[in-house]
Amino acid sequence: MARPPDLGRRRALLDALVAEVGANGIGDRSLRDLATAVGTSHRMLLHHFGSRDELLLAIVGEVERRQMALSRELPEDPAEAVAAMWANLRRPDLRPFERLFFECYARGVQGEQPFARMLPGAVDAWLAQDQNGDPAMMRLGLAVARGLLLDLVATEDLAGVDAAAAAFAELVRAAYRRR
Known part of the structure; x- marks a missing residue:
């Protein structure tokens, strides 16, 4: 059974990702590249956001x-x-x-x-x-x-x-x- 994502860690990752995208853009950057930039793994991003597209929506939603x-x-x-x-x-x-x-x-x-x-x-x-x-x-x-x-x-x-x-x-x- 999969463990539910830790919402505090998800929030911290989202804040870091918003800062990273604001500083360096996103373009076609891979999950691996984004993960490295915020000090985590692509697997952690998948765990917290599900997919690259879901991550993009999370960033847009947070900025909105x-x-x-x-x-x-x-x-x-x-x-x-x-x-x-x-x-x-x-x-x-x-x-x-x-x-x-x-x-x-x-x-x-x-x-x-x-x-x-x-x-x-x-x-x-x-x-x-x-x-x-x-x-x-x-x-x-x-x-x-x-x-x-x-x-x-x-x-x-x-x-x-x-x-x-x-x-x-x-x-x-x-x-x-x-x-």
Whole structure:
């Protein structure tokens, strides 16, 4: 009978893996390479995460969890919240995670398991963060942020996406002034 994974050790490995991927990316790195980088064996990664694909989902999920925690600290003014969130999302140290998110998301949209499991939670979890707001505006903000992030990881045109994010914040400001 297989022993259940030690959740404390899994958490420590996940934290180490997030730090490693943030520092060195993931690309097509093998489980062996990742394991060596975080001071464990590929067998331990398999024990705690099941497969490389499950490990990728765990990393994406952890980064999303951290981003959602930050979203609870945003300013109450919607336009200021958009600007503050964008200031966080545009950080260069998040780029490896953004690339990984879009890879996993695209694989999920194609129905590939286990990635399909992250859908529709990748949207619904964010919408659930804003209990008192306008769900359509929240969805629009999420779509704009993700679209700009996809543009950024594809083009590295930081000035262009920053200008677009600022324009969106101004559109939000104008929309809420009219209310």
